[in-house]
Amino acid sequence: MIQTINFAHRGASAYCPENTMASFRKALELGADGIETDVQRTKDGRLVLIHDESLKRTTGDDRLVKDVTYAELAALDAGSWFDTAFADERTPALEELLALVKDKGTIINLELKNGVVFYPGIEEQLIEAVRAFDLSEQVIISSFNHYxxxxxxxxxxxxxxxxxxxxxxxxxxxxxxxxxxxALHAYKYAVLPEWVAEAAAHGIAYHPFTVNDEAEMVRLLDYGVSGIITDYPDRLNALLAKRGATAE
Structure with missing residues (x-):
């Protein structure tokens, strides 16, 4: 029986501020074997893990990621918006996550956020970093920018x-x-069982997002998807454990 990949969406983002090291570490604690995160680039060329092009929602700063240096970004509190207990959290550099998973076998889904800001050359830069950590076998690169x-x-x-x-x-x-x-990283409603089967017959995996309701998780697992992207890796882990025990 092939194990469904449990991707923690921006880390365990239901429990910790998204795309922070606290969120990534929590995801692993809760049973995730995959982590999904977003990649952008600072003004001085560092790849960093943040979803929005603007810093406003997660740090309170009005600037865009592309317009701040890494040092400026690293000085901003990226946790208090979620809970004051996370006031020390910062927006991490890509290398921090790669180092965390280096010896754990965790699958990393790196979403290039280059549909609004294009970040010329970011593809080469990302690939260079992944290869430098010898993680090519553990990485999936996704994007809404199909070019x-x-x-x-x-x-x-x-x-x-x-x-x-x-x-x-x-x-x-x-x-x-x-x-x-x-793989097809489809929105959770853009998935039908016959499509999953047809894609699998062509060697293509389905990894739908963002699936937080347990009934929806069950539905998609029944369809035979290869992975699920969720804010609640603990919920999915419990369902997978239960199904594994039933299958034995």
């Missing part, structure tokens, strides 16, 4: 890619083949 995914596959055929999309992509397994992509 970027195609480029990543050209640059690094050995690193898996996942196509992010929201709604009714027609025969997505055929589309994935045009990008040489390995």
């Amino acid at each position: 970027s995914l195609a480029l990543c596959k050209q640059l690094a055929p050995e690193i898996k890619t996942g196509i992010l999309y929201m709604e009714g992509l027609y025969r997505p397994w055929d589309y994935a083949a045009t990008l040489y992509a390995d």
